[in-house]
Amino acid sequence: MTTFVDRVVLHLQAGDGGHGCVSVHREKFKPFGGPDGGNGGHGGSVSLVVDPQVHTLLDFHFRPHVKAENGKGGAGSNRDGGNGRDLVIKVPNGTVVQTADGTVLADLVGVGTTIEVARGGRGGRGNASLANARRKAPGFAELGEPGDRLDVVLELKSVADVGLVGFPSAGKSSLISVLSAAKPKIADYPFTTLVPNLGVVRMDNHTFTVADVPGLIPGAATGKGLGLEFLRHIERCAVLVHVIDTATLEPGRDPVADIDAIEAELAEYGGLDDRPRLVALNKIDVPDGRDLADIVRPDLAARGLKIFEVSAATREGLKELTYAMAELVEQFRSATPVEEPTRIVIRPRAVDDAGFTIEAQADGSFTVRGDRPERWVRQTMFDNDEAVGYLADRLARLGVEDQLKKAGAEPGDLVRIGDREFDWQPTLFAGEEFVPGNRGTDRRLEEQPTRQSAAERLAARKARRQRPADEAEPTGDPDAEPTSDDDGE
Template identity: 85%
Template sequence: MTTFVDRVVLHMQAGDGGHGCVSIHREKFKPFGGPDGGNGGHGGSVSLVVDPQVTTLLDFHFRPHLKAENGKGGAGSNRDGGNGRDLVIKVPNGTVVQSLDGEVLADLVGVGTTFEAARGGRGGRGNASLANARRKAPGFAELGEPGDKLDVVLELKSVADVGLVGFPSAGKSSLISVISAAKPKIADYPFTTLVPNLGVVRVDNHTFTVADVPGLIPGAATGKGLGLEFLRHVERCAVLVHVVDTATLEPGRDPLADIDAIESELTQYGGLADRPRLVALNKVDVPDGKDLADIVRPDLEARGFRVFDVSSATREGLRELTFAMAQLVDESRRATPPAEPTRIVIRPKAVDDAGFTIEAEADGSYTVRGSRPERWVKQTNFDNDEAVGYLADRLARLGVEEKLAKAGAEAGDLVRIGEREFDWQPTLYAGVDFVPGNRGTDLRLEDKSTRPRAADRLEARKARRRRPEDEIEGAPEAPADDLDDPDDD
């Protein structure tokens, strides 16, 4: 027997991006052929799509953890890594995607409707892509960006035009079985129906769907019985039909009291006051049921209800009831405005929008928020000094250091970017006068008195080129590291 599940919690993980590769091309007679590290592949995304063949969330009840494929890492010889495959999750029509705190992220109605729940991470660039005229052979590559992690709640709300509501054993399942091709379970005990049943009804040129909503008893809106679990399936219905048992033998039960009790639960649930109502006095094939229907009909009509005497056993009154349903459904469809075509709205960034913000915290630290700086930090290998220097240059060019200085940050203050914390040391870009060194080094950490001046190094180089080799013996010798420094060219 298939178990019906209409609410699950999913833990989704998009694929991580592949790491970029650090590689130098080498072959015979070409010991240094330049960087040729490939880029990492992008991670796969997780998407939800409506499939007409799926009617329950049962699969996710047993398999709530879903993960897309990671991107492959880059390789030498400019070989890029493969992208991870996207994970497409098929869900029933009418699935609502919510965050854990109740925020609606998507309402998936209509076959083929798609929602990208978790985006895959970007692949890191290899050192071949990071090379430029100044940095000819990078000794580092970018790491792959982690994929999104998201916990969501999936709720299934049946997409039906007409909802049949009433007490257990009122005959809702029998009614839907004779007006449609649906074959629900029918028995002579309460709570036979444990799942909503959907049936398609055709009347002349009208076609609409009918849902049998089980488990409505007094207190259902507060969690009693099964009503709280299935009241959500009434939300999308355009028409509500009260199915009343006129032949019940339970003491204290009568049609008026039953309708009042169900209306009270619908009112407490909320959002259903504007739906038109019909009343189906069921089981009039029983003599006592027919007599009771004749007695309560004037009172129900005085309340404004359209009342129909029906019998699922003899099919009495079903034609009139289905025509009334079709009329109200047609009126509801004509009153609903047509869906507007999707418009792509392009909003250009403001000229002064730097793409990040800086917030001063109460503890004296500063937090940098923005998709670009946070992504750059995630893609930086902090075990590589050259990669850290490259990150510092990128942040400085973006204007992060300048804004930190304007916000009042001083050297040594704690700065947070994403999940990383740094002790901020201002650079030349932030208005501090210092001479930058090679990648991964900072000349501010050295003693200025022992560091040769750039003019002295240049003079020593000129003297070396100008004098014959036998005259160099008495010349001051420049440090070997400085002679080969490309920053002096």
């Protein structure tokens, strides 16, 4: 038997960007021909697209881990690495994409609808691309940026115009089998249908889809039976049809009680109060069923419900029921506004937007947040002093140094950017120009004073916070004798 899966958790990983290359061109009589390291390729992205041939999320149930291809690294002779191939995942129509905490990212309705859920990392630049007038032969390159990694929840909600609701064995599957070309499983025992069935109905110039919801019993909205798993499949329905078994032999069952029980579950689930209702009193081909239908018809009509006496076995009354469903579907479609094409709105960045923010933490440290600073840190080769100096220059030009001063940072304070921590030394780069030296080195870093240990930095920060505001900083030699300005009097 085919397994139906309508909710899965996908573990997505976009491709990482390829590393840039550090290379120097060499040939005979040209021992140093300049940098020629190529750029790394971009990592592949992960996208979801609606495919009409896919009807379930079963494949992702068995293979929940999805990974796109990484970008290739650059090479010498200005050879750029290849981009990783994008990964396109086919999903059924009506798939809702959510984050792990329930935030909806997209509702994929309509064949061809696409969303990029995980973006591939940028490729790092090679040293040929990093060369400039002052840094003619960089001894470093940029690392490839990691691709996005996240978990998303895919939830399938059937896209149907009419939803059939009712107790097990009420004849919902039988109705779909005679109204459309669908061939669901039909048997004489409860819970025969374990998956939602979807059928296309054509009547004259009307075409609409019908779906049944299996396993609705009292308590379904709270997890009893199968209803909780499949109630979501009628959320998109324009019309709900109560399929009532008028020939049931179960004690305590009657059409009015069945409708009240199902309506209670729909109200508990929520969001379906505005859908028009029809009532199909099924199995009137059975003598007792027809008699019961005649008895309850006045009570149901008094509630304002439109009632149809039908038989899936003899097809009696199905034409009238089909026309009524088609009419309500057309009314819903005509009242639904036509969706306008998606417009791309470009909002320029404000002139005073620095592209980053600085947050002072309770422990005396500072956190720099922003796309560019965090990306630059991820792509820096921290085992290369020249690359570290290049990062510091970029941050200073962006204004991070000035904003840290305004935020109250002092030399030696801990500064976090992304997943890296630094001891802030503002005097290290301020006003100093890069002076070329040996490749992979930076003279300014060599002149950096000896760094304090983590414990020493923490103690110094605590001492600064505990010092009274009016207490002056000690100056001069602490062992010198005190002096007086009173001429000895």
